[in-house]
Amino acid sequence: MGGAVSAGEDNDELIDNLKEAQYIRTELVEQAFRAIDRADYYLEEFKDNAYKDLAWKHGNIHLSAPCIYSEVMEALDLQPGLSFLNLGSGTGYLSSMVGLILGPFGVNHGVELHSDVIEYAKQKLDFFIKTSDSFDKFEFCEPSFVIGNCLEISPDCTQYDRVYCGAGVQKEHEDYMKNLLKVGGILVMPLEEKLTKITRTGPSAWETKKILAVSFAPLIQPNHADSGKSRLVHLPPVAVRSLQDLARIAIRGTIKKLIHQETMSKTGNGLKNPPRFKRRRVRRRRMETIVFLDKEVFASRISSPSDDNNNSEDIEEEKHEEEETKPSELKPDPPVNFLREKVLSLPLPDPLKYYLLYYREK
Secondary structure, X not given: OOOOOOOOOOHHHHHHHHHHOOXXXXXXXXXXXXXXXXXXXXXXXXXXHOOOOOOEEEOOEXXXXXXXXXXXXXHHOOOOOOEEEEEOOOOOHHHHHHHHHHOOOOEEEEEEOOHHHHHHHHHHHHHHHHHOHHHHHOOOOXXXXXXXXXXXXXXXXXXXXXXXXXXXXXXXXXXXXXXXXXXXXXXXXXXXXXXXEEEEEEOOEEEEEEEEEOOOOEOOOOOOOOOOOOOOEXXXXXXXXXXXXXXXXXXXXXXXXXXXXXXXXXXXXXXXOOOOOOOOOOOOOOEEEEEEEOOEEEEEEEOOHHHHHHHHHHHHHHXXXXXXXXXXXXXXXXXXXXXXXXXXXXXXXXXXXXXHOOOOOO
């Protein structure tokens, strides 16, 4: 499902549209969405559709619509240091955005039914860590993915602060999902065609809030036909970070603070090069119409009758803006990764520099 907001030309415009439609409402969620390009999680031949507010499925690979992910992220009320469990973790797109908020001392686990999707998620995670400048702007809680059916999680597993299920949950499995939560925790899941937020307020006390109507494929039931036995899913243990890793986190944090202090002393406002924002034109958007026919989904655009009347006004406005901005508008400089530059300038052996940079390629 999807189609709640207009298509964007790039990831930033998609996020602008989600903010305008009030799907993204907090700064933390906005920063996480902007840091990870949705198109990076698409197969190359399908990237033209990455910035449409539509779900995408190819074989076992699946992404929910951006408006759904943004509602989920807002409902989870994420904070640094929390533990998160993603049931049906798929491509890892949502888990990676959550990891940007949880920080290095959070817990970020995912359970996925299909082994090929787990391999895909690991490839995308590795690509993000090695190539994205966004990685250096956050302290990241790296997701860990395990294969299995999320309805067969071992009963002795730890409970989590936040849980999300990315498939339709039937009423009979509601209590099972609730028991994965710590007291004070939040569970978000599609329950009986409604995206539902459940907060555990006590050992046997719950608050339930319906967020919006959704349509998700149902959870796949465990199949014990072969062996007759349940294949219990054992989630990763909560790992204690090594002293070496803690040192890397501390050093990177110190360098970031130093960079911030330097920019503050030079500019007085912490911005070395204030970004140039393009002026957004206000125009009537064409409506996105989604047609469901059997199991296929078709998207078409229907122009509003007023669009034709506004075309000449839009053209004149565009010309006027071009005349206004032509003399002074320059292409913005590519963003500078100040953390990387600072690390590379340190009087340290190269292997240590590369370790501080997580051996990143870019």
